Amino acid sequence: MRADDPARQERLRALNLELVLRRLLAAPGSMSRTELASATGLTRPTITRIVEELIAGRLVTETGATSDGRAGRPRMGLQLSRSGPAGLGLDIRTDGLAACVVDLTGSVRHLAFAPFTDPEAPAVLDRLGRMATEAVEAATREGLTVISATLAVPGPTDGGIVRTAPALGWRSVDAGALLEERIGHLGLACAVDNEANLAARGELRAARSHTDGVLDHFVYVSGSLDIGAGIILDGRPLRGSHGWGGELGHVTVDPEGKPCRCGARGCLQTYASLAAILGGETLPEGTTPDAAISAWADAGRPETLAALETAAHALGVALANVLNLLDIDTVLLGGSFALLSSWLISGVQAEVNQRVLSAAWAPITVRPATLGPDAAAIGAAASVIDRIGADPAAWLAAQR
Amino acid sequence: MRADDPARQERLRALNLELVLRRLLAAPGSMSRTELASATGLTRPTITRIVEELIAGRLVTETGATSDGRAGRPRMGLQLSRSGPAGLGLDIRTDGLAACVVDLTGSVRHLAFAPFTDPEAPAVLDRLGRMATEAVEAATREGLTVISATLAVPGPTDGGIVRTAPALGWRSVDAGALLEERIGHLGLACAVDNEANLAARGELRAARSHTDGVLDHFVYVSGSLDIGAGIILDGRPLRGSHGWGGELGHVTVDPEGKPCRCGARGCLQTYASLAAILGGETLPEGTTPDAAISAWADAGRPETLAALETAAHALGVALANVLNLLDIDTVLLGGSFALLSSWLISGVQAEVNQRVLSAAWAPITVRPATLGPDAAAIGAAASVIDRIGADPAAWLAAQR
CATH class of the missing domain: 3.30.420.40 (ATPase, nucleotide binding domain)
Incomplete structure (x- = not known):
């Protein structure tokens, strides 16, 4: 392994490219070449060469000369391309x-x-x-x-x-x-x-681009057609050995419970899916299940409120299992559960507080996801x- | 970042040391310097220098000249030190x-x-x-x-x-x-x-040193004083955000079940701990709980067999949750559960087959751990x- 080995030079170039692009991806606005050099520790000529490559590849654009308010030459800003x-x-x-x-x-x-x-x-x-x-x-x-x-x-x-x-x-x-x-x-x-x-990845990105601090460990619960979960641990998606992890909908809430489509009994799905919350009720013409549930709950309809409470407690039991196994302290309710979160959060919180061993010394946060149904x-x-x-x-x- | 930067040289040296030691750690017997050079892609002088350092640090010893059966100089074998x-x-x-x-x-x-x-x-x-x-x-x-x-x-x-x-x-x-x-x-x-x-780490090491193939993803269930789990994913321990993951004993089997010491209800612990299997029975003088349970089960004592069946099904329900969430297909029953595995495996297997979504296309293995109570x-x-x-x-x- 010699320092002038061409494969080695190529690898070094690739690493430096990634380093510079990562800086730009993390920067809220634009950065000058000088700022990039000092932020990455690379020499000015290396930065110049890399920036040329990034511009040619349509990943970066120059924003034109801007003054930084101090004396001297106006600096040339660089930013991620909005037309690449x-x-x-x-x-x-x-x-x-x-x-x-x-x-x-x-x-x-x-x-x-x-x-x-x-x-x-x-x-x-x-x-x-x-x-x-x-x-x-x-x-x-x-x-x-x-x-x-x-x-x-x-x-x-x-x-x-x-x-x-x-x-x-x-x-x-x-x-x-x-x-x-x-x-x-x-x-x-x-x-x-x-x-x-994918929704968990979307939320991870959203958390990083906002100022609400680091969010490196969380469970995103998707209340979509089926209930699923996206798990982020150490800032990365936890996908399991084949990528089939996160099957929260089929976590057992009661082994003797109602039969589930999957063939087992008492899956979370049978308590907290939108179909379970609707309980066979016919939807008003032109409404979606979550809109109907939300309207009925707003109107104080007792069956809907009871079904939401059952769903919240079942969700809490299933989530407590995830938190006990993975030692994660933040839950984001996403998809339809974000819309219904005001009726779900207290029930979920009560169950996780009671069931998660570490909750006694490390409080658990349950809140709606930020991207809504588009996550x-x-x-x-x-x-x-x-x-x-x-x-x-x-x-x-x-x-x- | 210049190629002759001293910090960089130091990092390279550390990486090469690790590379060579890793080869020796993976080798079943001894290796010659020539074999090490070809296995690592490092030059012969680099290998010579690194081996000198490893010998001086008491990590590696020379085994003396051995002939590889071909003509030429006998080779000098290197192996991990048994007195370091x-x-x-x-x-x-x-x-x-x-x-x-x-x-x-x-x-x-x-x-x-x-x-x-x-x-x-x-x-x-x-x-x-x-x-x-x-x-x-x-x-x-x-x-x-x-x-x-x-x-x-x-x-x-x-x-x-x-x-x-x-x-x-x-x-x-x-x-x-x-x-x-x-x-x-x-x-x-x-x-x-x-x-x-730690037991899961021990099992991972044991699996690697044996010929039973790669075991990169598994859940080790510890039936010790309490029930816990060690999770290995992609060949590494999954510890959670603070290292408090794997609390299998407090996974909920039935939310309305018996109260657990932790304050919640229906934890796996209340069905499958040794105390739960013993069911308040007094131990014969001088026996341990697992030895007593094992002896009673061997003798066909109905209460013990029924308690083991209950424990097995509860374990299966809790493990199915782990497997659904983490997409893992191997379960090792360890600690006291290894000793009792002949009474537990079929019940655990039945539950996971029924409850794990991916079991339909990726079969799940449940078997006793190999290191026994010393894991x-x-x-x-x-x-x-x-x-x-x-x-x-x-x-x-x-x-x-």
Whole structure:
């Protein structure tokens, strides 16, 4: 291993590229080359060369000369490009389908929504294909280049295949390939991942870009079509050995409880899914389940309030298990649970306080997630962008 | 960042040291310098220099000239030292106290056991202090140098402090400092960690040193004084945000179940602890709980068989939650549960097969752990040695 080994030089260059881009990704506004040099410890000539590469690869733009208020030459600001690569996120959620485009700065540049009634895979994927086309057209008009897509689905996935999505009645659906077929004219690869994992990623990003401090460990509970969880530990998604972790909906609340679609009994799903909270009640024409539950609870309807209390306690029991096993002290209620959080939080909090061993000396926070129902679509789009941030050298090489 | 930067050279040296030691740690027998060079990609002069450092630091010894059966110079074998640094592990378990010394090769060089009756912290720590002294004397007679100690305790820890160990009635006991006081004449630092975490580490090491293949993801269930779990994901212990993860004993099996010592209801503990299986039965004079249960089950005593079946199903329900959340497919029953495994496995297997969503396409294995009741003591001693392997440069520097 000699210092002038070409493979070694290449690796060093890749690391330095990543270092500089990471600084820019973390900076709220623009930075000068001098600031970048002092923040990274790299020499000024190295910075100049790297910045050239980043500009040529459309990852960074110059903001023009700005004065820093002191004497001397005005500095030339650098910032992440708002007209460079972008990610496309697609999501299948309780109340419909969503498509979202996120740029390199993490800003949402396009967000569209369509209700759906037919959960069959071909119908859903046809509609998503059309939404993807519209999203890419909208992004192109803004000067962005969508580089790939990620689809969020309510169930465990394996490569592009949805292993099972009970809420949709899907089993072993190759959603990645089926969607790629439909958007072949766009030339985009399409990854597929669990919606709770992607929503948790979205929330992690949102927490980092806001000033509410570090949020390195949390459980994101997705109250979407099915109940799932995305777990963030040490600032990274905990995916399990195959990526099938976070099946909170099938955590047992009562082993002798009601039968669940999965074949077991007493799963959280049977207490706290929107269907369980509705309890067979017919929805008023044109409303979604969460809107109906929310309206009935607002109106003080006793059956709805009782069902919400049951759901909250069951959620608390299941979450206490997660917290006891993983030693995490923050719970974000997302999806429909964010909308219903005012009726859920106290029940969940009571159960976790009583059941989590460490709650006696390390208080547990239960609060609504910040991104609302769009968390998974935003997280899916951001996951595309995150791949550039993780290895900018590979991305730049692919552009040549 | 220049290639001749001294800090950089130092980092490179540390990485190369680690690389070489890791190769030797993974090798079943001895390796020559030439083999090390080709296995690590380092030059022959670099290997020669590193080996010199490792020999001087007593981490590696030369085995003398051996012929590899081919023509030419006989090669000089290198192997991990069996008379260098060693780790001391101490454990507080169901049936008594254990002390164990492990050398750099991972071999157990000393293992002692003492029954105890008084669970008060001073009495336990006095006894452990005497056992530590005897273990260090025994190790010294074999030419080993015990470098530090790790104590395994049945509960969550924080630095050297035991937050709570309900089975012992301990709360906020600074076991690390109290033990260091008692073994002050040995000059050893004493770390404290959860016994299930340490036992899982021990099992991970055992799996790697055997030929039964890779075991990168598993849940180790400790049926010791209390029920705990050590979780290994991607070959590393999953400790949670403060290291308090794995509280399997307080996973809820039935929210309306029997009250638990922790203040909640229906914890796994209330169904599957040895006390729960014994059900208030008086132990025959001189037997331990697990030996008594095992003897009664062998004799076909109906109450014992029924209690074991209840325990197995409760364990299965709690473990299914872990597997659903973490996407792990192997369960090792350890501690007393290893001894009782023939009465537990089928019930546990039935519950996890029914309740784990991915079991339909990825079968789950439930089997007894391999190290038996000594897993935590061995894991504790090995954790001392693992610290040398993780940063040999720091260890060598401290020797100077």
